Amino acid sequence: xxxxxxxxxxxxxxxxxxxAGLVFVGEMYGVQVDLLALVLGTSQRRASAVAGRWxxxxxxxxxxxxxxxxxxxxxxAGLATSGLPYAPAVPGLSxxxxxxAVTAVRLALAAAPQFAAGGAHWRSERRIRSRIGGRxxxxxxxxxxxxxxxxxxxxxxxxxxxxxxxxxxxxxxxRTAGIMxxxxxxxxxxxxRPADVLVPGAPPRHARAVYVCSAAARPVLMKGRALLGxxxxxxxxxxxxxxxxxxxxxxxxxxxxxx
Amino acid sequence: xxxxxxxxxxxxxxxxxxxRAAATALTLAVAAALTPATLVAAGxxxxxxxxxxxxxxxFVAAAxxxxxxxxxxxxxxxxxxxxxxxxxxPYHAWPTFWHLVGSGAYxxxxxxxxxxxxxLGLAGAGLAWSYRTRTVGAGAGGRSPASSVALDxxxxxxxxxxxxxxxxxxxxxxxxMRGDLIAAGAVIRxxxxxxxxxxxxxxERMRSHQVVIGTTGTGKTTLLLRLWAAYLxxxxxxxxxxxxxxxxxxxxxxxxxxxxxRVADRYRRLMREAGARSVAVWPDExxxxxWSLPPRKLTTTLVDLIEHGTGSAAYYADVMEALVALAxxxxxxxxxxxxxxxxxxxxxxxxxxxxxxxTAADQAMIRSASRQLGDVALRFRTLFRRLGDGLDGPGSFxxxxxxxxxLEGTDQIPVAEGQARALVDLLASFAVSGGGEREILLAxxxxxxxxxxxxxxxxxxxxxxxxxxxxVSAQSWQGLAATQDERYRISAAxxxxxxxxxxxxxxxxxxxxxxxxxxxTTRALGRLGGWSRRGSSRLHDEPIVDLGLIRRxxxxxxxxxxxxxxxxxQIKRPVAAxxxxxxxxxxxxxxxxxxxxxxxAVFVPLPAPAAVPSAVPGMARPPDISPVLDxxxxxxxx
Numbered sequence: 001x002x003x004x005x006x007x008x009x010x011x012x013x014x015x016x017x018x019x020a021g022l023v024f025v026g027e028m029y030g031v032q033v034d035l036l037a038l039v040l041g042t043s044q045r046r047a048s049a050v051a052g053r054w055x056x057x058x059x060x061x062x063x064x065x066x067x068x069x070x071x072x073x074x075x076x077a078g079l080a081t082s083g084l085p086y087a088p089a090v091p092g093l094s095x096x097x098x099x100x101a102v103t104a105v106r107l108a109l110a111a112a113p114q115f116a117a118g119g120a121h122w123r124s125e126r127r128i129r130s131r132i133g134g135r136x137x138x139x140x141x142x143x144x145x146x147x148x149x150x151x152x153x154x155x156x157x158x159x160x161x162x163x164x165x166x167x168x169x170x171x172x173x174x175r176t177a178g179i180m181x182x183x184x185x186x187x188x189x190x191x192x193r194p195a196d197v198l199v200p201g202a203p204p205r206h207a208r209a210v211y212v213c214s215a216a217a218r219p220v221l222m223k224g225r226a227l228l229g230x231x232x233x234x235x236x237x238x239x240x241x242x243x244x245x246x247x248x249x250x251x252x253x254x255x256x257x258x259x
Numbered sequence: 260x261x262x263x264x265x266x267x268x269x270x271x272x273x274x275x276x277x278x279r280a281a282a283t284a285l286t287l288a289v290a291a292a293l294t295p296a297t298l299v300a301a302g303x304x305x306x307x308x309x310x311x312x313x314x315x316x317x318f319v320a321a322a323x324x325x326x327x328x329x330x331x332x333x334x335x336x337x338x339x340x341x342x343x344x345x346x347x348x349p350y351h352a353w354p355t356f357w358h359l360v361g362s363g364a365y366x367x368x369x370x371x372x373x374x375x376x377x378x379l380g381l382a383g384a385g386l387a388w389s390y391r392t393r394t395v396g397a398g399a400g401g402r403s404p405a406s407s408v409a410l411d412x413x414x415x416x417x418x419x420x421x422x423x424x425x426x427x428x429x430x431x432x433x434x435x436m437r438g439d440l441i442a443a444g445a446v447i448r449x450x451x452x453x454x455x456x457x458x459x460x461x462x463e464r465m466r467s468h469q470v471v472i473g474t475t476g477t478g479k480t481t482l483l484l485r486l487w488a489a490y491l492x493x494x495x496x497x498x499x500x501x502x503x504x505x506x507x508x509x510x511x512x513x514x515x516x517x518x519x520x521r522v523a524d525r526y527r528r529l530m531r532e533a534g535a536r537s538v539a540v541w542p543d544e545x546x547x548x549x550w551s552l553p554p555r556k557l558t559t560t561l562v563d564l565i566e567h568g569t570g571s572a573a574y575y576a577d578v579m580e581a582l583v584a585l586a587x588x589x590x591x592x593x594x595x596x597x598x599x600x601x602x603x604x605x606x607x608x609x610x611x612x613x614x615x616x617x618t619a620a621d622q623a624m625i626r627s628a629s630r631q632l633g634d635v636a637l638r639f640r641t642l643f644r645r646l647g648d649g650l651d652g653p654g655s656f657x658x659x660x661x662x663x664x665x666l667e668g669t670d671q672i673p674v675a676e677g678q679a680r681a682l683v684d685l686l687a688s689f690a691v692s693g694g695g696e697r698e699i700l701l702a703x704x705x706x707x708x709x710x711x712x713x714x715x716x717x718x719x720x721x722x723x724x725x726x727x728x729x730x731v732s733a734q735s736w737q738g739l740a741a742t743q744d745e746r747y748r749i750s751a752a753x754x755x756x757x758x759x760x761x762x763x764x765x766x767x768x769x770x771x772x773x774x775x776x777x778x779x780t781t782r783a784l785g786r787l788g789g790w791s792r793r794g795s796s797r798l799h800d801e802p803i804v805d806l807g808l809i810r811r812x813x814x815x816x817x818x819x820x821x822x823x824x825x826x827x828x829q830i831k832r833p834v835a836a837x838x839x840x841x842x843x844x845x846x847x848x849x850x851x852x853x854x855x856x857x858x859x860a861v862f863v864p865l866p867a868p869a870a871v872p873s874a875v876p877g878m879a880r881p882p883d884i885s886p887v888l889d890x891x892x893x894x895x896x897x
Contacts, residue, residue: 139496177500198498
């Protein structure tokens with residue numbers, strides 16, 4: 001587990017060069033500078049400088065959107081440079097906390113030694129949504145991310161695909177259980193033919209649903225999992241890392257701020 | 260005396276005119292003094308009128324200015340002016356505004372007065388718009404009583420334009436929405452229903468009975484296709500979430516012909532887009548087995564398929580029923596095909612079948628009725644020739660998630676009536692026997708073609724307990740059923756609502772929506788031929804549904820009547836994948852895709868249902884992944 005006051009050295013697997021950092025930011029909709037520092041394996045000041053260079057090049061924009069450090073997100077030119085087929089958008093104010101939590105979950109998972117050893121791949125919600133494209137308005141639940149574990153490694157769960165959910169606020173138990181069941185029952189990829197979404201007898205797409213949650217959301221998730229019966233064995237519930245929460249106004253975001 | 264009277268009249272007219280002129284001048288003076296607020300109000304009124312907003316929307320907009328006003332007042336209070344200055348700031352804003360305008364600083368002037376002028380203008384516009392709509396609507400405002408008609412028509416045109424603009428953008432009207440809502444299109448106008456941009460109904464509403472009435476070319480098929488696709492998509496999503504059983508849609512197109520085939524192709528593509536894995540078109544590509552009915556039910560259905568006369572013909576009907584019962588409920592089991600049944604309708608077969616285990620009554624019946632057996636067999640031979648082999652199996656409704664059954668009701672009415680009767684009996688039997696716990700929607704399109712012999716209202720009344728909902732559509736009120744009593748029974752049981760498209764005789768259906776209290780105003784003619792402001796108002800009951808509006812509805816517009824209210828909707832046309840190209844058909848697996856790649860060229864029955872596995876296939880237990888999760892997030896908190 002990565003402690004909340006970890007230094008960038010504690011994130012060996014998450015360290016990326018600046019080009020990969022640009023792609024990382026594009027995949028995550030937007031990233032706060034303190035988390036970007038962890039991604040790049042550098043201090044927050046240097047991460048700010050990198051973000052500034054991206055902004056000067058027209059690849060990104062940065063602004064203080066909420067509590068804590070500035071947010072960085074890619075412009076249309078930045079997305080094109082990164083080869084990401086997404087529509088440019090400023091991170092929505094209502095989603096800032098969630099976006100930060102998902103980024104923190106990704107960093108924490110990427111820092112686990114098994115992630116690199118298993119050659120795992122993080123497939124972001126933005127990429128999943130871009131695949132869904134122009135389907136007639138069917139409403140289906142999209143996870144916050146998928147983690148794909150390739151075959152051919154020594155890990156027991158090699159070949160699996162996990163659905164990742166970062167939960168900050170509790171939903172109703174019935175809705176939570178419904179989402180869990182939908183994730184676990186799904187057989188087709190996102191953006192597949194509607195008829196392939198749920199094919200009886202076919203192997204499920206998500207071997208697991210991994211919920212990383214706040215203390216407030218935990219009881220509801222536990223009850224929702226209990227409602228699933230045997231199916232609940234495929235649901236994992238863990239706590240959000242300390243860096244997942246938005247810093248309170250007027251306070252530094254984390255250890256990286258002090259560097 | 261006369262001169263004095265005329266003088267009095269003239270003096271009164273002059274005084275009245277003077278008072279009005281003074282009032283107008285005062286109003287103009289106030290408006291001029293409050294120019295910024297007046298401009299905001301005029302602009303808001305223009306927008307509200309153009310977009311036919313409710314007055315409430317302007318009040319809400321004014322209320323949303325509150326944070327701006329609070330910040331402005333707080334900034335004033337924290338400055339040199341203090342709290343007293345903040346209290347008088349709204350007043351001082353106007354002299355300051357005019358002072359800045361006088362010195363040519365227009366932008367500063369606008370910025371200085373904006374925090375006070377914008378909410379004031381919006382609230383004033385809300386009041387004026389509310390007064391205008393209410394007085395004109397009640398007949399008291401406007402130049403003449405006809406102003407209300409003109410305003411209503413203008414509002415309708417604007418509302419239609421706004422609704423069309425809302426549905427024009429791709430993706431603006433999703434098929435389904437959060438909360439299991441089914442979106443039919445954009446709202447044009449509501450009466451007694453909650454207003455909103457999109458017209459949505461709950462999934463549970465679709466699980467109740469519905470009636471759809473509209474003449475040809477009004478957009479009925481488009482509406483129905485949208486509702487069916489949304490029902491299926493929502494049902495499948497609910498099933499995936501464990502909130503409901505698998506949906507099943509059975510459409511009986513009682514019109515038949517080439518147009519039915521075109522609709523069937525569109526239906527198939529749309530259902531596939533909505534998530535159906537298997538779509539069956541009967542009888543062209545799929546068949547059903549009438550012989551899967553329970554023996555007693557099979558006997559009743561077979562007898563009902565034959566048209567009987569009345570009076571003395573009832574005797575022959577009884578004889579026929581007795582003989583069919585003997586053939587169907589024979590000790591060796593029920594027949595498995597039409598040929599099997601015809602083979603049994605012979606004295607020799609029946610005598611042999613009942614020789615060992617039949618009762619004396621059975622033997623007596625066979626002996627006494629043997630003379631009629633030939634006639635009964637002849638009638639059934641004719642019936643089966645007419646019905647074709649679509650009901651001769653194999654197959655059941657459980658083989659697909661969406662069925663489209665084409666009945667040739669235009670040129671072969673008796674055949675369509677028999678087929679409809681058989682299909683409904685099969686579906687009822689499927690629902691009674693469990694049907695794999697399906698949430699079934701039976702949609703009967705062009706019901707008038709088969710309404711004479713399809714007692715659907717009896718099914719209506721017991722359908723809910725079977726998990727079956729019925730949606731009946733017809734071109735007119737008269738097409739709903741043969742008698743007025745049956746029409747009212749069908750309509751009154753439509754708990755899911757009534758969709759009313761353009762129709763020349765909407766009165767009976769509109770009457771079901773009820774009335775509401777409205778103000779009716781009479782106005783007197785003035786001396787110069789104009790309408791005066793004098794008159795009287797009274798409360799009266801006004802129909803919820805505007806009959807004239809229903810008759811004038813354009814193609815793609817529908818009135819949804821439910822719960823004592825009506826919502827006028829601009830239907831959003833559902834767009835499916837491109838038409839399938841008939842590809843190379845048939846493979847051993849049956850899973851053949853068309854060349855277009857989107858729709859199977861042949862009907863492929865669904866595989867047997869399977870539960871969601873608690874473990875990934877091939878693994879007895881899911882492997883323990885806690886090492887990686889512990890490393891990333893720490894151990895699980897109990």
